[in-house]
Amino acid sequence: MNLESIREKIGYQPALLGVVALLASGALAMASTATHDAIAAAEAKDLxxxxxxxxxxGMADNDFLKDTINVDRDGQPVTIYRARQGSEMKAALFKVAGRGYAGEIQILMAVDMSGKTLGVRVLKHAETPGLGDKIEVKKDSWIKSFDGKSLGEPAPEKWAVKKDSGVFDQFAGATITPRGVVKAVKGGLEFFAAHKTEITG
Structure with missing residues (x-):
C-alpha cells in the first residue's frame, strides 16, 4: 500500500488533524506550565x-499580600489586605467600584483604623481621554483630595461633587466621572465601618 492510496482513505485527514491538534495542545500546555510562576510573580509585584x-x-512591615481576609459585600467576596506594624493592624486595603460615564471604574483604597482614607487610586477605567481620565493620579492630583477624609469629615451629605452641593471638585464637561468615584469611595468607607470588627479579626 503506497502513500497515495493511504491519502485516499476517508480517515486519513481527520486522523492527521487530530495528531496536529494533540501536538499543539501539548506545546501550549508546556508553555503555560513554564511561564506560570513568572506570570504569577509579575502579577503579585503589580498588586x-x-x-x-x-x-x-513605612506604615506597614508585614507582607499584606499574605495577610488577607474575604468579607462579603452584596453577595460578593471582597479581599481585604491588612497592613500591620508588628502585631498591630494599621490599615485595610481593598477594591471598590463605581459607575462612570463610559463604564465601571475600579478603585483601590486604604483606610486606617479610625476610618480615615489614607489613599485612593483608580486601577482601571474607560473614561474619555482629556476629560474623565483626570481621575488618574498621573494626569491630575484630584484623586488625592480623598486623603484624610472619613464619613464624618466631610459630613455625609457633603460627600458629593460641588455641583451637587458637596465638597469635591468636578471636571468641566465630565461631572459623571468624579461623581461616580466620590460615591464609590464613600461606599468603601461605609463598608469598612460596617465590617470593621470582622476585618480586624
Whole structure:
C-alpha cells in the first residue's frame, strides 16, 4: 500500500488533524506550565506596587499580600489586605467600584483604623481621554483630595461633587466621572465601618 492510496482513505485527514491538534495542545500546555510562576510573580509585584501606592511609606512591615481576609459585600467576596506594624493592624486595603460615564471604574483604597482614607487610586477605567481620565493620579492630583477624609469629615451629605452641593471638585464637561468615584469611595468607607470588627479579626 503506497502513500497515495493511504491519502485516499476517508480517515486519513481527520486522523492527521487530530495528531496536529494533540501536538499543539501539548506545546501550549508546556508553555503555560513554564511561564506560570513568572506570570504569577509579575502579577503579585503589580498588586504589591498598587497597594503600596495607597499606603503611606513605612506604615506597614508585614507582607499584606499574605495577610488577607474575604468579607462579603452584596453577595460578593471582597479581599481585604491588612497592613500591620508588628502585631498591630494599621490599615485595610481593598477594591471598590463605581459607575462612570463610559463604564465601571475600579478603585483601590486604604483606610486606617479610625476610618480615615489614607489613599485612593483608580486601577482601571474607560473614561474619555482629556476629560474623565483626570481621575488618574498621573494626569491630575484630584484623586488625592480623598486623603484624610472619613464619613464624618466631610459630613455625609457633603460627600458629593460641588455641583451637587458637596465638597469635591468636578471636571468641566465630565461631572459623571468624579461623581461616580466620590460615591464609590464613600461606599468603601461605609463598608469598612460596617465590617470593621470582622476585618480586624
Amino acid at each position: 504589591r506596587d498598587s497597594l503600596s501606592e495607597v499606603l503611606p511609606s
